[in-house]
Amino acid sequence: RWALAWTFNEKFDLANSPKILHSKSRPLIHYLDRNMKSCDYKIESIGNYIENLLLNDLNIEQFQMIKLNKRIEFDIKSNEANWKNQRRKRRREKLLKESMEKMDEDQFINTGKRPLDDGDDSQNSNKKFSQTNELCKINLTYLLHCSLIIKRDKQDILIKMETKQCSQNKSSTFELLQYFKNKLT
Incomplete structure (x- = not known):
């Protein structure tokens, strides 16, 4: 309440208030x-391996990959955190592989088939696609x-990662660097 009260005081001009300058964050190396x-x-x-991982x-x-003389640059954009929960994914794949080995071939043949619809789902999917496209x-x-x-x-060869302005947070950059560290050992 106190801070809001100052906004109505005429002797304080908030439009010309000094801007807080944030120092640029240090890159992750x-x-x-x-x-x-x-x-x-x-x-x-290493660049080809990281491109394959991405x-x-x-x-x-x-992502964009730019190869220069003595370095390779990537500009990476994502809205999904696919680099998280890698152990859980490996465990799930291992269990799925084991269960597939135990299944008989007859179970694959006798699976029921999904009936074809009259096209209502395709219209709904088009609407969903256009909504996500607008978003x-x-x-x-x-x-x-x-x-x-x-x-x-x-x-030495190093990996240097830096968060861009359009990113929601810095932790996702750190998590992706940790993912690359784990894969490049």
Whole structure:
């Protein structure tokens, strides 16, 4: 209430109040181990491996990869946190694989088929698609919007990640870096 009361006082001009300048956050930096087993210790190999992880494991399709002389830059955008709960996903896949091995072939053959509908679902799905498309146009912030740079620092190769302005929070960038650390060991 007290802060609201000051807004009605005429001697304080809030339109010309000084702006609070926030210092730019420091980028997240991780030096890669030379003895990593996932790929070769070369910038191109690491860049291709990260591109493969983004496309296949994380299903992130909104990224740009720019190859320069001595570094590779990624601009990554995502609205889904596919990098979370990796242990749970691996456990679920393992259980699914074990249960599939136990099933008989007859169970696959005797499964019931879904009846065809008259097309009402397709109209509903088109409406849902147009609604989500409009939401994407209106909402310009992403759950994750960051830059990832793979470059050489003297003899070492490092990954440098920085959160962009359109991102909702910095924790998703940190979580993605942790995901890459786990995969690149």
